[in-house]
Amino acid sequence: MGEVPVKITDACTGCGVCVDVCPFGAIDTVNGKAVINEACRACGQCVDVCPVGAIEMSEAEAVDLSDYRGVMMYAEQRGGRVHPVSYELLGKAQELAAALSEPVYAVIVGSGVGAGAEELVNRGADKVFLYDDPALAEFRDDPYTDLLAQCCRDEKPSIFLIGATSLGRSLGPRVSAKLHTGLTADCTYLDIDPETRLLRQTRPAYGGNIMATIVTPNSRPQMATVRYKMFTEAAKVDNPKGSVVEKPIDLSNVRDRVKVLGFDEAKEQVSISEADLIVSGGLGMGDPEGFGLIGELAETLGAAVGASRPTVDEGWIDYRHQVGLSGRTVRPQVYMACGISGAVQHQAGMKTSDVIIAVNKDPEAPIFKISSLGVVGDLYEVIPRLIEKIKEHR
Amino acid sequence: MSEGLNIVVPIKQVPETTEVQFDEETGRLIREGVAAIINPFDEYAIEEALSIKEKLGGVVKAITMGPPWAADALRDAIAMGADEGWLATDRAFAGADTWATSLTLARCIERMGGYDLVICGLKTTDGDTGQTGPEMAEHLDIPHVCYVNEITEIGDGRVVLKRNMDEGIETLEASLPLLITVGKDINQPRLATLRGRLKAKKAEIKEITNNDLKMNPKEIGLDGSFTRVVKLFEPETHEAGEVVEGTPDELAEAILAKLQECKVI
Ligand SMILES: Cc1cc2nc3c(=O)[nH]c(=O)nc-3n(C[C@H](O)[C@H](O)[C@H](O)COP(=O)(O)OP(=O)(O)OC[C@H]3O[C@@H](n4cnc5c(N)ncnc54)[C@H](O)[C@@H]3O)c2cc1C
Numbered sequence: 129m130g131e132v133p134v135k136i137t138d139a140c141t142g143c144g145v146c147v148d149v150c151p152f153g154a155i156d157t158v159n160g161k162a163v164i165n166e167a168c169r170a171c172g173q174c175v176d177v178c179p180v181g182a183i184e185m186s187e188a189e190a191v192d193l194s195d196y197r198g199v200m201m202y203a204e205q206r207g208g209r210v211h212p213v214s215y216e217l218l219g220k221a222q223e224l225a226a227a228l229s230e231p232v233y234a235v236i237v238g239s240g241v242g243a244g245a246e247e248l249v250n251r252g253a254d255k256v257f258l259y260d261d262p263a264l265a266e267f268r269d270d271p272y273t274d275l276l277a278q279c280c281r282d283e284k285p286s287i288f289l290i291g292a293t294s295l296g297r298s299l300g301p302r303v304s305a306k307l308h309t310g311l312t313a314d315c316t317y318l319d320i321d322p323e324t325r326l327l328r329q330t331r332p333a334y335g336g337n338i339m340a341t342i343v344t345p346n347s348r349p350q351m352a353t354v355r356y357k358m359f360t361e362a363a364k365v366d367n368p369k370g371s372v373v374e375k376p377i378d379l380s381n382v383r384d385r386v387k388v389l390g391f392d393e394a395k396e397q398v399s400i401s402e403a404d405l406i407v408s409g410g411l412g413m414g415d416p417e418g419f420g421l422i423g424e425l426a427e428t429l430g431a432a433v434g435a436s437r438p439t440v441d442e443g444w445i446d447y448r449h450q451v452g453l454s455g456r457t458v459r460p461q462v463y464m465a466c467g468i469s470g471a472v473q474h475q476a477g478m479k480t481s482d483v484i485i486a487v488n489k490d491p492e493a494p495i496f497k498i499s500s501l502g503v504v505g506d507l508y509e510v511i512p513r514l515i516e517k518i519k520e521h522r
Numbered sequence: 523m524s525e526g527l528n529i530v531v532p533i534k535q536v537p538e539t540t541e542v543q544f545d546e547e548t549g550r551l552i553r554e555g556v557a558a559i560i561n562p563f564d565e566y567a568i569e570e571a572l573s574i575k576e577k578l579g580g581v582v583k584a585i586t587m588g589p590p591w592a593a594d595a596l597r598d599a600i601a602m603g604a605d606e607g608w609l610a611t612d613r614a615f616a617g618a619d620t621w622a623t624s625l626t627l628a629r630c631i632e633r634m635g636g637y638d639l640v641i642c643g644l645k646t647t648d649g650d651t652g653q654t655g656p657e658m659a660e661h662l663d664i665p666h667v668c669y670v671n672e673i674t675e676i677g678d679g680r681v682v683l684k685r686n687m688d689e690g691i692e693t694l695e696a697s698l699p700l701l702i703t704v705g706k707d708i709n710q711p712r713l714a715t716l717r718g719r720l721k722a723k724k725a726e727i728k729e730i731t732n733n734d735l736k737m738n739p740k741e742i743g744l745d746g747s748f749t750r751v752v753k754l755f756e757p758e759t760h761e762a763g764e765v766v767e768g769t770p771d772e773l774a775e776a777i778l779a780k781l782q783e784c785k786v787i
Pocket residue numbers: 335336409410411412413414435436437438439450451452453454455456466467468469470471472473474477487488489490493505506507508540647
């Protein structure tokens with residue numbers, strides 16, 4: 129919490145009226161003078177009752193929005209490897225910055241992440257703020273929050289984007305709360321309003337039935353977490369002109385209250401978020417064994433296996449395979465949906481795939497409305513033949 | 523820790539259907555006339571609190587910020603086994619975004635007596651941000667851990683827990699007080715018993731208004747919110763391609779042709 133905005137001047141007579149009126153017990157009398165302690169909530173009641181006008185409250189400093197310039201993005205990394213969502217954010221940040229004629233900033237926190245910082249410069253960041261220290265090797269919400277908040281206070285970006293990964297969705301709210309600014313979760317579309325120059329943040333709302341566009345008019349930075357696989361990665365630029373700015377780190381100034389004891393990497397080889405080819409199974413498979421057939425097709429194609437939510441709820445497959453609003457967003461070259469009806473919540477996670485192929489018994493299935501190729505048929509009849517044909521073809 | 527733990531569970535009442543209605547003008551949900559339930563994720567939070575209490579003793583307090591009828595959600599929590607229900611309700615709290623909500627809830631929690639552990643749901647099915655928990659932790663100035671799927675040890679002011687990250691499961695150690703958010707993989711929520719329901723019916727719901735909190739009007743409700751909804755619209759629909767019927771062999775052939783066209787085989 130920030131500094132207490134209430135001050136007691138020398139005019140204080142120590143009468144104690146304020147002590148009695150304070151609803152938080154935030155005023156003590158010390159040596160015949162009132163003293164404010166950290167329980168103060170700046171409610172202002174003491175200011176009103178002081179008979180000698182000895183209590184002053186600094187108005188919450190109105191933020192001068194014009195002080196804030198630049199589009200900043202957080203480059204998430206684990207073990208030194210920059211998460212691909214960061215390059216997508218950088219790509220988007222460049223577009224937004226171009227619309228505003230403002231610079232593009234990246235910030236990266238970790239240990240031995242200098243190469244990652246260079247890569248962000250190579251992909252067009254104007255400045256990359258680097259917080260590099262062995263003590264920052266593992267992600268912890270506390271120190272990462274404090275450093276990102278510090279970076280925003282120093283650099284005053286007008287926009288700050290964070291990937292809506294599990295890490296980003298834990299970190300983002302904490303940073304926004306610390307900075308006293310708004311945060312829009314899980315955005316799927318971002319642009320600049322040409323008139324107001326505000327960031328328009330669009331996200332699915334109310335179970336994916338509706339899209340909402342949200343702005344943050346009066347506080348800075350305008351913060352958003354952004355879904356993975358929504359935007360195109362920033363490409364390498366020809367003559368990178370940006371630079372890495374090493375930031376001094378004072379670890380005595382950051383909190384660190386949760387200790388990491390261990391990490392068990394998920395067993396699956398292929399992560400669906402990164403796959404170029406995905407074969408997904410839905411409730412239409414009828415039973416968990418269906419994933420045997422789906423897995424066989426996936427293996428034949430070198431594809432990853434996806435799933436609709438009810439199959440995950442039923443325990444047929446691990447949550448990491450779930451595609452959709454409450455699962456992962458995927459954007460493969462080809463997405464093949466087998467026995468999936470295509471509810472809006474499922475679509476929310478896969479409709480930006482380049483090509484969608486659907487196999488469904490029901491010609492009225494909603495999935496056909498978004499499929500490049502819709503195949504009306506029984507997956508148990510079609511898929512075994514398809515596997516044969518692919519093998520013959522080779 | 524012989525007196526057991528003081529556990530607070532912030533819960534939210536949400537509309538039961540996902541077929542929501544909204545006010546085009548303000549961009550806010552119309553809750554009137556729609557059946558309301560406890561946010562499904564929050565039931566896992568209540569269950570976790572109850573099972574910790576069963577192990578270590580203590581007290582489980584449910585709190586919600588909402589309209590007067592949100593008291594029903596608190597009674598449901600009490601019926602499951604929560605000891606106390608606290609309702610933060612005031613016209614001035616209305617229209618709050620996650621910033622204002624989390625700040626108001628934090629101020630309430632500070633008034634409700636001490637707390638060792640705050641357990642939130644992973645997210646709500648209406649607001650659907652998952653932000654309120656971590657923001658509340660910052661306002662309370664306590665650490666938080668999201669997506670907890672198992673508490674392996676708890677006691678003596680210390681917790682060891684596991685959380686579900688995108689890339690795998692992380693094991694963490696924290697001291698109390700702490701805020702966690704939990705999802706569906708942590709437990710199986712119990713059903714309310716008949717005795718619980720009777721108790722809930724008679725239970726006193728403790729109300730908190732801004733007369734109690736004395737928060738600056740600029741920090742609460744719509745005025746205290748940094749974000750504004752400016753537009754609501756239907757998600758775009760996509761153009762359908764061709765839909766084919768035929769024998770299984772013809773259909774498999776059609777898929778093969780498409781895969782070749784995409785140059786993936
Ligand atoms: C807030 C919220 C979030 C959600 N998030 C997600 C999410 O992230 N991901 C998700 O997937 N869902 C999500 N859902 C659920 C979603 O609304 C649907 O219920 C779900 O996607 C349906 O899954 P399904 O298509 O597998 O099953 P069903 O809708 O039951 O469809 C099965 C389909 O299989 C077809 N079929 C049956 N037998 C065969 C056969 N032998 N061969 C071929 N086809 C066959 C049927 O015609 C039918 O179309 C969410 C819902 C809510 C309310």
